[in-house]
Amino acid sequence: MSSREEILNRLRGNVRETYDFPDLGFRKLEFADPVAQYVETTVTTAGARVFEIKPTDDLNEKIREAYPDAKIIASNVPGIKADKNPDTVERAQDLEDVDVGVIKGEVACAENGCVWIPQTMKEKAVCFASETLVILVSKQNIVSNMHEAYERIKFNDYGFGTFISGPSKTADIEQSLVYGAQAARGVTIFLTE
Amino acid sequence: MSTKHSIAAEKFNQDSGRVTRHDQTFWSVRSKRDGLAYQLEEWEQLRESANLIKKHTITHLADYLEQFETNARKNGVHVHWAKDADEYNDIVMQIMREHNVKKVVKSKSMLTEECHLNDNLIRHGIDVVETDLGERILQLMEIPPSHIVMPAIHVTREEVAACFREKGIIEKHGAHAAEGLLKEGEDWRTSSDPTYLTRAARYHLRDNFMEADCGMTGGNFGIAETGDIVVCTNEGNADMSTSIPKLHIVSIGLEKIIPNYKAMGVFQRLLARHGTGQATTVYTSHFRKPRPGAEMHIILVDNGRSSILGNIEHWQTLKCMRCGACMNTCPVYRRSGGYSYTYFIPGPIGVNLGMLKDKDANYHNCSACSLCMSCDNVCPVKVDLSTQIYKWRQELDSMGHADPMKKMMSAGMQTLFEHPSLYTTALKFAPLANHVPAFMTNIKANAWCYGHTMPEFAKESFHTLWKKGKVK
Ligand code: SF4
Numbered sequence: 001m002s003s004r005e006e007i008l009n010r011l012r013g014n015v016r017e018t019y020d021f022p023d024l025g026f027r028k029l030e031f032a033d034p035v036a037q038y039v040e041t042t043v044t045t046a047g048a049r050v051f052e053i054k055p056t057d058d059l060n061e062k063i064r065e066a067y068p069d070a071k072i073i074a075s076n077v078p079g080i081k082a083d084k085n086p087d088t089v090e091r092a093q094d095l096e097d098v099d100v101g102v103i104k105g106e107v108a109c110a111e112n113g114c115v116w117i118p119q120t121m122k123e124k125a126v127c128f129a130s131e132t133l134v135i136l137v138s139k140q141n142i143v144s145n146m147h148e149a150y151e152r153i154k155f156n157d158y159g160f161g162t163f164i165s166g167p168s169k170t171a172d173i174e175q176s177l178v179y180g181a182q183a184a185r186g187v188t189i190f191l192t193e
Numbered sequence: 194m195s196t197k198h199s200i201a202a203e204k205f206n207q208d209s210g211r212v213t214r215h216d217q218t219f220w221s222v223r224s225k226r227d228g229l230a231y232q233l234e235e236w237e238q239l240r241e242s243a244n245l246i247k248k249h250t251i252t253h254l255a256d257y258l259e260q261f262e263t264n265a266r267k268n269g270v271h272v273h274w275a276k277d278a279d280e281y282n283d284i285v286m287q288i289m290r291e292h293n294v295k296k297v298v299k300s301k302s303m304l305t306e307e308c309h310l311n312d313n314l315i316r317h318g319i320d321v322v323e324t325d326l327g328e329r330i331l332q333l334m335e336i337p338p339s340h341i342v343m344p345a346i347h348v349t350r351e352e353v354a355a356c357f358r359e360k361g362i363i364e365k366h367g368a369h370a371a372e373g374l375l376k377e378g379e380d381w382r383t384s385s386d387p388t389y390l391t392r393a394a395r396y397h398l399r400d401n402f403m404e405a406d407c408g409m410t411g412g413n414f415g416i417a418e419t420g421d422i423v424v425c426t427n428e429g430n431a432d433m434s435t436s437i438p439k440l441h442i443v444s445i446g447l448e449k450i451i452p453n454y455k456a457m458g459v460f461q462r463l464l465a466r467h468g469t470g471q472a473t474t475v476y477t478s479h480f481r482k483p484r485p486g487a488e489m490h491i492i493l494v495d496n497g498r499s500s501i502l503g504n505i506e507h508w509q510t511l512k513c514m515r516c517g518a519c520m521n522t523c524p525v526y527r528r529s530g531g532y533s534y535t536y537f538i539p540g541p542i543g544v545n546l547g548m549l550k551d552k553d554a555n556y557h558n559c560s561a562c563s564l565c566m567s568c569d570n571v572c573p574v575k576v577d578l579s580t581q582i583y584k585w586r587q588e589l590d591s592m593g594h595a596d597p598m599k600k601m602m603s604a605g606m607q608t609l610f611e612h613p614s615l616y617t618t619a620l621k622f623a624p625l626a627n628h629v630p631a632f633m634t635n636i637k638a639n640a641w642c643y644g645h646t647m648p649e650f651a652k653e654s655f656h657t658l659w660k661k662g663k664v665k
Binding site for chain 1: 218221233234235238241242245246248249252253254255258259268269274275276280324325326327330343344345346348349350353387388390391392394395398399402403419427428429430432433436437447452454455456457458459461462469471472473474475476477478479480481482483484485493495499500502503505508
C-alpha cells in the first residue's frame with residue numbers, strides 16, 4: 001500500500017463524529033466610508049504612504065515625486081516609463097537592483113490595508129525584490145473586510161497572487177519594529193479615481 | 194518531585210531582568226491581540242466559526258486532501274505524500290538530487306523543524322539558509338527556537354551584533370548597512386542598533402536569495418477548492434525565497450488543509466490578530482501554479498497526525514494553526530521561557546503535542562500549567578488546551594510520574610470543594626493563615642508552596658461579603 005492510501009485509510013478509519021461546515025452569515029465589520037478607512041489604516045498601522053492621484057495627474061511625474069532619488073524603475077504597466085520590464089528581463093535576478101517597482105493592485109481592504117496583487121508579469125520578483133513599491137489602487141475597488149476581498153479576487157493564468165499591506169517588516173530583534181526586512185522597504189499607494 | 198521543566202524554569206528565573214523582559218514582551222503581544230478583539234463585534238463569531246470549520250475539515254480530512262491533490266495536480270504542481278519524517282526527508286532529497294540543488298533558501302516552518310530537515314540537508318552536503326530574520330539568527334548561533342512565531346525573541350541585540358560580527362556579516366555588509374542610519378560617532382563595527390542589524394541581515398540574505406537553486410516554504414493553509422498554498426509572513430522572505438530560484442518545495446502537515454475561500458476569509462482575519470496582535474501579516478501569498486519555467490512541489494506530511502485523529506481526548510489539537518497566542522498568554526511560558534520545555538514547541542499547545550509525540554520524553558512539561566485556562570480563552574480555534582493538559586496529568590498517575598505530595602493536596606482540595614460546609618468553615622479560618630509566619634506557608638518542604646507563594650487571604654471571603662449584601 002502506498003503512503004497516500006495508508007494515510008487516507010487511517011484518516012477515514014479514525015473519524016468518529018462528523019461536523020458540518022458552519023453558517024457564516026453573521027454580521028461583519030462594515031465601514032461607512034471604506035476609502036477613508038483604507039487610507040487611515042494604510043498610513044497608520046500598515047506603515048505605507050498614500051498619494052491621491054487626480055485624473056489629470058501625470059503618473060510618471062508622481063512617481064518621481066514619490067521617489068526622487070530612484071535610478072532604476074521597473075514596471076510592465078502601460079504608460080509607465082520604466083528602465084526594466086519584468087516581462088522581458090531574462091532572469092528574476094535581473095530585478096535585484098530595482099529602486100522602484102510599479103505594480104497594480106486589484107482589490108484593497110479597509111480593515112487591514114491589504115491590497116490584492118495578482119501576478120501579471122513573467123517575473124513576480126518585481127513585487128518583492130524592489131527597494132520600494134508604488135501600487136496603483138482604484139477607489140472603486142476598496143472593500144471593508146477580508147470576506148468581501150476574498151469574494152472579489154481573481155486569478156489569471158500565472159496562478160499567483162498576494163495581499164500586500166505595506167513595507168516588509170520585522171520585530172525579531174528585541175521586538176523593535178524595523179521596516180525593510182527582506183522585501184520592499186517602502187510602499188506608496190497611488191489612489192486613483 | 195521536580196520535573197525537567199520545573200528545574201529548567203528555576204534556572205531561567207535566576208536572571209530576573211531577563212524573566213521580566215520575557216514576561217512583558219509576550220504580555221504586550223497578548224494585550225495587542227485584545228485591543229484588536231475589541232474592535233470587531235464579530236470576534237466571538239469568528240472564533241466559533243474557525244472552531245467549527247476546523248472540526249468539519251478534520252473530520253472530513255481524507256475527502257478534502259483528495260480534492261486538494263486533484264486541484265493542485267490540475268494546476269501543474271507535483272503532490273507527494275509522506276507518512277513520517279523519514280519518508281518526508283527522502284522525498285525532499287530526491288527532488289533536490291533531480292535538480293542538482295546546492296543551496297536552499299527557506300522560510301520558517303515548524304514542520305521542517307519537527308522532521309529535522311535542516312540536519313538532513315546538511316548531512317547531504319546541501320547548504321540551507323533560513324531567511325526569517327529570527328530563524329537566521331538562531332541558525333547562525335546554533336540554538337533552537339524558543340517560540341513558534343517569535344523564535345529569537347529571547348536573544349538580546351548585543352548577542353545578535355556579536356554573532357553577526359563573528360560570522361563576517363558585519364565585515365561584509367556593515368558599512369553599506371550603516372549608510373544614513375547610524376548617529377554621528379557611532380561605529381558600525383560595534384553598533385547593536387536593531388535597524389542597522391536588520392539592514393545588514395537584509396544584504397546578507399539578498400546574496401543568498403540570488404544564489405539559491407531552491408526555495409522551501411511551509412504553508413499556513415492549503416485550500417482544497419483551488420489547490421492554493423497560502424503563506425503569511427511579515428518579512429516577505431517566503432516570497433523572496435520563491436521568486437528567484439526555479440524550484441519551490443512546500444511542506445505542510447495534513448491538518449493545514451481548509452475547504453475553500455470562505456474559510457480562508459475567517460482564518461486570515463484571525464491568524465495575525467492572534468499571533469502578533471496585527472490586523473494582518475504584511476504578505477498573504479497564494480501559490481497556485483509554478484512560476485513560468487519553474488517547478489513546484491507540495492509534500493503532504495502525516496508524521497502521526499492521522500493517528501491523533503483517532504484519539505478521543507486529544508484529536509482537537511489538530512485544529513491548531515500555530516498562531517502562538519496560547520504561549521503569549523500563558524503565565525508559565527512567559528516566566529519560564531521556551532527552553533524550559535522538553536519539546537521544541539513550548540507553551541500549552543506544545544505540552545499537548547509533545548505528549549502526543551512521546552510521553553516518556555515529554556511528560557515533564559505537564560507540570561508547566563497552572564490550569565488558569567487563559568489559553569482556552571485566547572485560542573482562535575478553541576483548542577481545549579487546559580482540559581487536555583488536565584487529562585494528561587490524570588494519565589501520568591498510571592504512568593507512575595505523578596507528584597505524590599501534590600496529589601495528596603489535590604485530593605484534600607477536592608474534599609473541600611465537594612463538601613460545602615467544610616469549605617465555608619475552612620474559608621472562615623483562612624485569614625488566620627495571614628498571621629502564620631511565611632516560613633511555615635512558604636517552606637521548601639511544602640511541595641505546593643514551592644513555586645506557589647502564599648496569597649494573602651481576604652479578611653472577609655467573597656462568599657460572606659455576598660451573603661451580607663456587600664457585593665453589588
Ligand atoms: S493551540 Fe490555539 S492559540 Fe495555541 S498556537 Fe494553536 S491555534 Fe494558536
